Amino acid sequence: PAAHAYDAFTHTLAVVAGLDRVLWLLEPQEEDRAADLAAGWLLHSLGPYRAPLAEYLSHSLSFGRTRRQLLYLATLVHDVGKSRTYARDAEGVIRFLGHEAVSAAMAVEIARRLALSLAETAELERLVADHMRPGWVEKKDGSTRRALYRYYRSTQAAGIGIGLLSLADLLGKHVPPVPEAAWSRRVATVHALFETWFEKRDQQVDPALLLNGDAVMELLGLPAGPAVGRLLEDLREAQAAGDVRTVAEAEALLRRQLQAMEDGTRGDSTGGPPPTR
Secondary structure, three states, X not given: OOOOOOOHHHHHHHHHHHHHHHHHHOOOOOOXXXXXXXXXXXXXXXXXXXXXXXXXXXXXXXXXXXXXXHHHHHHHHOOOOHHHHOEEOOOOOXXXXXXXXXXXXXXXXXXXXXXXXXXXXXXXXXXXXXXXXXXXXXXXXXXXXXXXXXXXXXXXXXXXXXXXXXXXXXXXXXXXXXXXHHHHHHHXXXXXXXXXXXXXXXXXXXXXXXXXXXXXXXXXXXXXXXXXXXXXXXXXXXXXXXOOOOHHHHHHHHHHHHHHHHHOOOOOOOOOOOOOO
Protein backbone atom coordinates (compact mmCIF):
# COMPACT_ATOMS: atom_id res chain seq x y z
CA PRO A 1 0.00 0.00 0.00
CA ALA A 2 0.99 3.62 -0.51
CA ALA A 3 1.70 4.08 3.20
CA HIS A 4 4.52 1.51 2.99
CA ALA A 5 7.91 2.03 1.37
CA TYR A 6 8.41 -1.68 0.63
CA ASP A 7 6.57 -4.76 -0.58
CA ALA A 8 5.50 -7.23 2.12
CA PHE A 9 8.58 -9.45 1.86
CA THR A 10 11.10 -6.60 1.94
CA HIS A 11 9.09 -5.02 4.76
CA THR A 12 9.39 -8.24 6.76
CA LEU A 13 13.17 -8.24 6.43
CA ALA A 14 13.27 -4.56 7.37
CA VAL A 15 11.17 -5.25 10.49
CA VAL A 16 13.53 -8.03 11.59
CA ALA A 17 16.43 -5.60 11.14
CA GLY A 18 14.42 -2.98 13.04
CA LEU A 19 13.88 -5.34 15.96
CA ASP A 20 17.59 -6.10 16.01
CA ARG A 21 18.33 -2.38 16.24
CA VAL A 22 15.73 -1.72 18.96
CA LEU A 23 16.98 -4.60 21.13
CA TRP A 24 20.61 -3.56 20.62
CA LEU A 25 19.81 -0.01 21.68
CA LEU A 26 18.01 -1.26 24.78
CA GLU A 27 20.68 -3.70 25.96
CA PRO A 28 21.79 -3.04 29.55
CA GLN A 29 25.09 -1.23 29.07
CA GLU A 30 26.62 2.10 29.93
CA GLU A 31 27.72 3.37 26.53
CA ASP A 32 25.59 5.87 24.65
CA ARG A 33 24.33 4.23 21.46
CA ALA A 34 22.10 7.10 20.33
CA ALA A 35 23.61 7.81 16.92
CA ASP A 36 20.53 9.61 15.55
CA LEU A 37 17.34 11.31 16.67
CA ALA A 38 15.19 8.16 16.54
CA ALA A 39 17.66 6.25 18.70
CA GLY A 40 17.96 9.15 21.13
CA TRP A 41 14.19 9.36 21.45
CA LEU A 42 13.96 5.63 22.11
CA LEU A 43 16.69 5.63 24.73
CA HIS A 44 15.38 8.71 26.52
CA SER A 45 11.91 7.20 26.86
CA LEU A 46 12.57 3.46 27.22
CA GLY A 47 16.10 3.43 28.57
CA PRO A 48 14.90 3.29 32.21
CA TYR A 49 13.39 -0.14 31.44
CA ARG A 50 16.60 -1.75 30.18
CA ALA A 51 17.04 -4.00 33.24
CA PRO A 52 13.46 -5.36 33.43
CA LEU A 53 13.44 -5.75 29.64
CA ALA A 54 16.61 -7.83 29.78
CA GLU A 55 15.02 -10.08 32.41
CA TYR A 56 11.82 -10.34 30.36
CA LEU A 57 13.64 -11.23 27.13
CA SER A 58 15.90 -13.79 28.80
CA HIS A 59 12.96 -15.64 30.38
CA SER A 60 12.63 -19.20 29.08
CA LEU A 61 9.17 -20.45 28.22
CA SER A 62 10.37 -23.97 27.36
CA PHE A 63 13.55 -26.02 26.97
CA GLY A 64 15.87 -23.07 27.55
CA ARG A 65 14.58 -21.11 24.56
CA THR A 66 14.04 -17.48 25.45
CA ARG A 67 11.38 -14.90 24.80
CA ARG A 68 13.98 -12.99 22.81
CA GLN A 69 14.28 -15.88 20.36
CA LEU A 70 10.50 -16.27 20.15
CA LEU A 71 10.13 -12.55 19.46
CA TYR A 72 12.47 -12.82 16.48
CA LEU A 73 10.39 -15.70 15.12
CA ALA A 74 7.19 -13.71 15.63
CA THR A 75 8.74 -10.77 13.81
CA LEU A 76 9.68 -12.98 10.89
CA VAL A 77 6.13 -14.36 10.51
CA HIS A 78 4.04 -11.39 11.73
CA ASP A 79 2.81 -10.55 8.21
CA VAL A 80 2.97 -14.00 6.62
CA GLY A 81 -0.82 -13.92 6.10
CA LYS A 82 -0.61 -10.94 3.74
CA SER A 83 -0.08 -13.30 0.82
CA ARG A 84 -3.50 -14.87 1.54
CA THR A 85 -5.39 -11.65 2.26
CA TYR A 86 -4.09 -9.44 -0.55
CA ALA A 87 -6.87 -7.53 -2.29
CA ARG A 88 -7.17 -4.43 -4.43
CA ASP A 89 -10.36 -2.37 -4.16
CA ALA A 90 -12.22 -0.49 -6.90
CA GLU A 91 -9.96 2.53 -6.44
CA GLY A 92 -6.85 0.38 -6.79
CA VAL A 93 -5.92 0.56 -3.09
CA ILE A 94 -4.12 -2.55 -1.82
CA ARG A 95 -5.48 -3.99 1.42
CA PHE A 96 -4.71 -6.97 3.64
CA LEU A 97 -7.89 -7.05 5.71
CA GLY A 98 -7.68 -9.52 8.58
CA HIS A 99 -4.08 -10.42 7.81
CA GLU A 100 -3.14 -10.42 11.49
CA ALA A 101 -5.61 -13.22 12.28
CA VAL A 102 -4.56 -15.24 9.23
CA SER A 103 -0.89 -14.68 10.09
CA ALA A 104 -1.51 -15.88 13.65
CA ALA A 105 -3.16 -19.08 12.43
CA MET A 106 -0.26 -19.70 10.05
CA ALA A 107 2.20 -19.00 12.89
CA VAL A 108 0.55 -21.75 14.95
CA GLU A 109 1.08 -24.21 12.10
CA ILE A 110 4.70 -23.11 11.81
CA ALA A 111 5.13 -23.62 15.56
CA ARG A 112 3.76 -27.15 15.28
CA ARG A 113 6.15 -27.99 12.45
CA LEU A 114 9.01 -26.67 14.58
CA ALA A 115 7.78 -28.75 17.54
CA LEU A 116 7.54 -25.72 19.82
CA SER A 117 5.91 -26.20 23.21
CA LEU A 118 2.31 -25.28 23.93
CA ALA A 119 3.49 -22.25 25.93
CA GLU A 120 5.70 -21.05 23.07
CA THR A 121 2.97 -21.65 20.51
CA ALA A 122 0.41 -19.72 22.55
CA GLU A 123 2.74 -16.75 23.00
CA LEU A 124 3.78 -16.79 19.33
CA GLU A 125 0.13 -16.74 18.31
CA ARG A 126 -0.57 -13.79 20.63
CA LEU A 127 2.48 -11.83 19.43
CA VAL A 128 1.37 -12.16 15.83
CA ALA A 129 -2.38 -11.76 16.34
CA ASP A 130 -1.97 -8.54 18.33
CA HIS A 131 1.05 -7.01 16.61
CA MET A 132 -1.07 -4.08 15.40
CA ARG A 133 -2.71 -3.43 18.77
CA PRO A 134 -0.28 -0.73 20.02
CA GLY A 135 -1.14 1.28 16.91
CA TRP A 136 -4.84 0.84 17.61
CA VAL A 137 -4.35 1.99 21.21
CA GLU A 138 -2.45 4.98 19.91
CA LYS A 139 -5.11 5.98 17.38
CA LYS A 140 -8.36 5.04 19.12
CA ASP A 141 -8.04 5.51 22.85
CA GLY A 142 -4.73 7.08 23.59
CA SER A 143 -2.84 5.69 26.53
CA THR A 144 -5.70 5.88 29.02
CA ARG A 145 -5.68 3.57 32.00
CA ARG A 146 -8.75 1.78 30.62
CA ALA A 147 -7.15 1.28 27.21
CA LEU A 148 -3.96 -0.03 28.80
CA TYR A 149 -5.90 -2.41 31.04
CA ARG A 150 -7.78 -3.80 28.05
CA TYR A 151 -4.53 -4.13 26.14
CA TYR A 152 -3.02 -6.36 28.81
CA ARG A 153 -6.26 -8.22 29.39
CA SER A 154 -5.88 -9.41 25.79
CA THR A 155 -2.11 -9.77 25.51
CA GLN A 156 -0.95 -10.62 29.05
CA ALA A 157 2.86 -10.86 29.28
CA ALA A 158 3.19 -11.00 25.49
CA GLY A 159 2.17 -7.32 25.49
CA ILE A 160 5.76 -6.27 26.21
CA GLY A 161 7.07 -8.17 23.19
CA ILE A 162 4.24 -6.77 21.09
CA GLY A 163 5.32 -3.27 22.05
CA LEU A 164 8.86 -4.00 20.86
CA LEU A 165 7.54 -5.56 17.65
CA SER A 166 5.39 -2.50 16.99
CA LEU A 167 8.46 -0.27 17.17
CA ALA A 168 10.30 -2.50 14.71
CA ASP A 169 7.21 -2.64 12.48
CA LEU A 170 7.14 1.14 12.22
CA LEU A 171 10.87 1.25 11.42
CA GLY A 172 10.28 -1.30 8.66
CA LYS A 173 7.46 0.71 7.13
CA HIS A 174 9.60 3.67 6.04
CA VAL A 175 12.80 4.36 4.22
CA PRO A 176 14.99 5.78 7.02
CA PRO A 177 14.55 8.02 8.82
CA VAL A 178 11.12 7.22 10.19
CA PRO A 179 8.92 10.37 10.39
CA GLU A 180 9.50 12.10 13.71
CA ALA A 181 5.81 12.57 14.57
CA ALA A 182 4.94 8.92 13.97
CA TRP A 183 8.00 7.69 15.85
CA SER A 184 7.48 9.94 18.86
CA ARG A 185 3.84 8.82 19.16
CA ARG A 186 4.75 5.15 18.99
CA VAL A 187 7.61 5.47 21.46
CA ALA A 188 5.27 7.31 23.86
CA THR A 189 2.67 4.55 23.51
CA VAL A 190 5.24 1.81 24.19
CA HIS A 191 6.54 3.80 27.17
CA ALA A 192 3.01 3.78 28.59
CA LEU A 193 2.81 0.02 27.99
CA PHE A 194 6.12 -0.58 29.76
CA GLU A 195 5.32 1.76 32.63
CA THR A 196 1.99 0.03 33.22
CA TRP A 197 3.48 -3.47 33.22
CA PHE A 198 6.78 -2.89 34.99
CA GLU A 199 5.75 -0.22 37.51
CA LYS A 200 1.97 -0.28 37.98
CA ARG A 201 0.91 -3.86 37.30
CA ASP A 202 -0.64 -4.38 40.74
CA GLN A 203 -2.83 -1.30 40.34
CA GLN A 204 -3.58 -1.08 36.61
CA VAL A 205 -3.26 -4.61 35.20
CA ASP A 206 -4.30 -6.99 37.96
CA PRO A 207 -5.65 -5.01 40.91
CA ALA A 208 -6.80 -6.86 44.02
CA LEU A 209 -10.58 -6.79 43.87
CA LEU A 210 -12.39 -4.78 46.52
CA LEU A 211 -15.12 -7.44 46.55
CA ASN A 212 -14.79 -11.16 45.85
CA GLY A 213 -17.34 -13.45 44.23
CA ASP A 214 -19.01 -14.42 47.49
CA ALA A 215 -19.42 -10.74 48.44
CA VAL A 216 -20.92 -9.95 45.04
CA MET A 217 -23.42 -12.81 45.29
CA GLU A 218 -24.45 -11.72 48.78
CA LEU A 219 -24.70 -8.05 47.82
CA LEU A 220 -26.83 -8.63 44.72
CA GLY A 221 -28.63 -11.84 45.65
CA LEU A 222 -27.14 -13.72 42.71
CA PRO A 223 -26.33 -17.44 42.40
CA ALA A 224 -22.90 -18.56 41.26
CA GLY A 225 -22.63 -18.32 37.49
CA PRO A 226 -21.39 -16.35 34.48
CA ALA A 227 -23.13 -13.15 35.57
CA VAL A 228 -20.96 -12.96 38.67
CA GLY A 229 -17.86 -13.40 36.55
CA ARG A 230 -18.91 -10.59 34.22
CA LEU A 231 -19.58 -8.29 37.16
CA LEU A 232 -16.21 -9.07 38.71
CA GLU A 233 -14.54 -8.22 35.39
CA ASP A 234 -16.46 -4.92 35.31
CA LEU A 235 -15.16 -4.21 38.80
CA ARG A 236 -11.58 -5.13 37.96
CA GLU A 237 -11.61 -2.85 34.91
CA ALA A 238 -13.14 0.03 36.84
CA GLN A 239 -10.50 -0.34 39.55
CA ALA A 240 -7.70 -0.52 36.99
CA ALA A 241 -9.06 2.58 35.27
CA GLY A 242 -9.11 4.44 38.58
CA ASP A 243 -12.89 4.94 38.53
CA VAL A 244 -13.52 2.85 41.66
CA ARG A 245 -11.35 3.16 44.78
CA THR A 246 -13.53 2.16 47.74
CA VAL A 247 -15.85 -0.67 48.70
CA ALA A 248 -18.81 1.72 48.62
CA GLU A 249 -17.94 2.77 45.06
CA ALA A 250 -17.52 -0.87 44.10
CA GLU A 251 -20.96 -1.76 45.47
CA ALA A 252 -22.57 1.18 43.65
CA LEU A 253 -20.90 0.16 40.38
CA LEU A 254 -22.05 -3.44 40.66
CA ARG A 255 -25.64 -2.41 41.35
CA ARG A 256 -25.58 -0.19 38.24
CA GLN A 257 -24.04 -2.92 36.13
CA LEU A 258 -26.55 -5.52 37.30
CA GLN A 259 -29.41 -3.18 36.46
CA ALA A 260 -27.89 -2.55 33.04
CA MET A 261 -27.56 -6.31 32.47
CA GLU A 262 -31.20 -6.82 33.39
CA ASP A 263 -32.22 -3.96 31.10
CA GLY A 264 -30.07 -5.31 28.27
CA THR A 265 -27.98 -2.14 28.16
CA ARG A 266 -24.85 -3.30 29.97
CA GLY A 267 -21.71 -1.36 29.07
CA ASP A 268 -18.49 -0.51 30.80
CA SER A 269 -18.47 1.72 33.86
CA THR A 270 -18.23 4.80 31.64
CA GLY A 271 -21.37 3.92 29.72
CA GLY A 272 -19.54 2.56 26.65
CA PRO A 273 -20.01 -0.74 24.88
CA PRO A 274 -19.26 -4.07 26.54
CA PRO A 275 -15.55 -4.95 26.60
CA THR A 276 -14.40 -7.19 23.78
CA ARG A 277 -11.81 -9.95 24.11
